[in-house]
Amino acid sequence: MDERAQKRWDKAAALYDLTGGFGPEKRWLPHKTRLFSGMQGKVLFLAAGTGLDFAAFPPGQDITAIDISAGMLEKAAPRAASYQGNMTLRQMNVHQMDFAAASFDQVYTSCTFCSVSDPVAGLRALRHVLKPGGQLAMFEHTGSRTFPFGLMLDVMNPLCRYLGPEVNRDTVANVEAAGFAIEKVSNVYLDVVKTIEARAPSDEQT
Amino acid sequence: MEKRLYFVFGDVLACTSLGAAAGWLTYAVLPQNWWFGVAMVLGMFLGMVVGALGGFLFSPFFGAMEIALPTALAGMMAGMAGGMQAVMSGTGGAEALQSGAGIGILCLAFTYLLQSQLQGEVD
Numbered sequence: 040m041d042e043r044a045q046k047r048w049d050k051a052a053a054l055y056d057l058t059g060g061f062g063p064e065k066r067w068l069p070h071k072t073r074l075f076s077g078m079q080g081k082v083l084f085l086a087a088g089t090g091l092d093f094a095a096f097p098p099g100q101d102i103t104a105i106d107i108s109a110g111m112l113e114k115a116a117p118r119a120a121s122y123q124g125n126m127t128l129r130q131m132n133v134h135q136m137d138f139a140a141a142s143f144d145q146v147y148t149s150c151t152f153c154s155v156s157d158p159v160a161g162l163r164a165l166r167h168v169l170k171p172g173g174q175l176a177m178f179e180h181t182g183s184r185t186f187p188f189g190l191m192l193d194v195m196n197p198l199c200r201y202l203g204p205e206v207n208r209d210t211v212a213n214v215e216a217a218g219f220a221i222e223k224v225s226n227v228y229l230d231v232v233k234t235i236e237a238r239a240p241s242d243e244q245t
Numbered sequence: 246m247e248k249r250l251y252f253v254f255g256d257v258l259a260c261t262s263l264g265a266a267a268g269w270l271t272y273a274v275l276p277q278n279w280w281f282g283v284a285m286v287l288g289m290f291l292g293m294v295v296g297a298l299g300g301f302l303f304s305p306f307f308g309a310m311e312i313a314l315p316t317a318l319a320g321m322m323a324g325m326a327g328g329m330q331a332v333m334s335g336t337g338g339a340e341a342l343q344s345g346a347g348i349g350i351l352c353l354a355f356t357y358l359l360q361s362q363l364q365g366e367v368d
Binding site: 058191231233 | 255297310318356359363367
């Protein structure tokens with residue numbers, strides 16, 4: 040387990056709902072609801088955080104939600120308990136998941152790969168636990184190719200990295216580098232906040 | 246493009262107030278005898294810091310990136326103008342405050358225009 044990251048998110052858990060629970064979540068709710076409406080089969084969700092995303096999940100799903108932080112999961116527990124479906128919370132680092140290969144039909148992420156220490160390795164780990172041909176669906180913020188925002192995010196990144204998330208990652212390229220086939224990319228806010236839908240190679244392709 | 250009035254109001258409030266703050270602050274802290282170019286560049290940097298950090302005050306109410314990016318841009322541009330005004334004779338703090346607020350609105354309009362072009366599925 041990455042203890043430094045774990046401690047950082049444990050600390051952040053105390054104020055997480057206060058800083059992100061209203062404005063950001065209300066603003067993104069329609070987009071997240073649309074993305075998560077495609078959930079079906081056995082679903083892995085990361086990172087659970089304090090469970091703010093659970094409100095956008097369709098009912099009746101079989102979801103395993105993981106997070107690196109025990110503090111976050113403690114706050115997420117009541118929200119998981121009130122979910123109208125089957126939801127299991129696990130404390131786990133994406134780099135050290137103990138799920139068997141091909142355990143899940145789908146993997147969903149929400150603002151996760153700005154913080155994963157090695158994003159391509161993390162995405163490869165997701166590919167490992169996905170069934171061949173399984174779907175990866177992500178709601179993420181990334182760097183920008185638009186002037187002046189790309190430059191600004193590059194300038195701000197060292198400070199942001201120190202505080203937690205990175206703000207200039209090319210997550211679409213990282214998904215491709217991890218061996219997924221991109222199916223659809225949609226910009227939610229500028230070319231910074233986006234949804235990414237991709238598929239793991241099927242048996243014949245692996 | 247954002248059409249919910251609550252969030253549009255928040256965007257306008259954040260960009261005008263932080264643009265005004267960045268414009269006034271750079272005007273107030275940069276010495277009048279500095280070279281124009283240096284004042285402009287330092288004003289941009291200081292303004293971006295004001296806009297980006299100030300964005301954290303509005304973010305819990307109105308959004309994350311949707312607040313952080315336009316306010317950082319508004320701060321940067323208003324700081325540049327404030328820095329220029331600091332070394333120009335005949336301008337005062339009130340002018341820096343007003344022009345900062347106006348620049349904040351212009352920066353928000355720019356991001357809304359960009360958003361209307363970029364949103365949706367990417368080819």
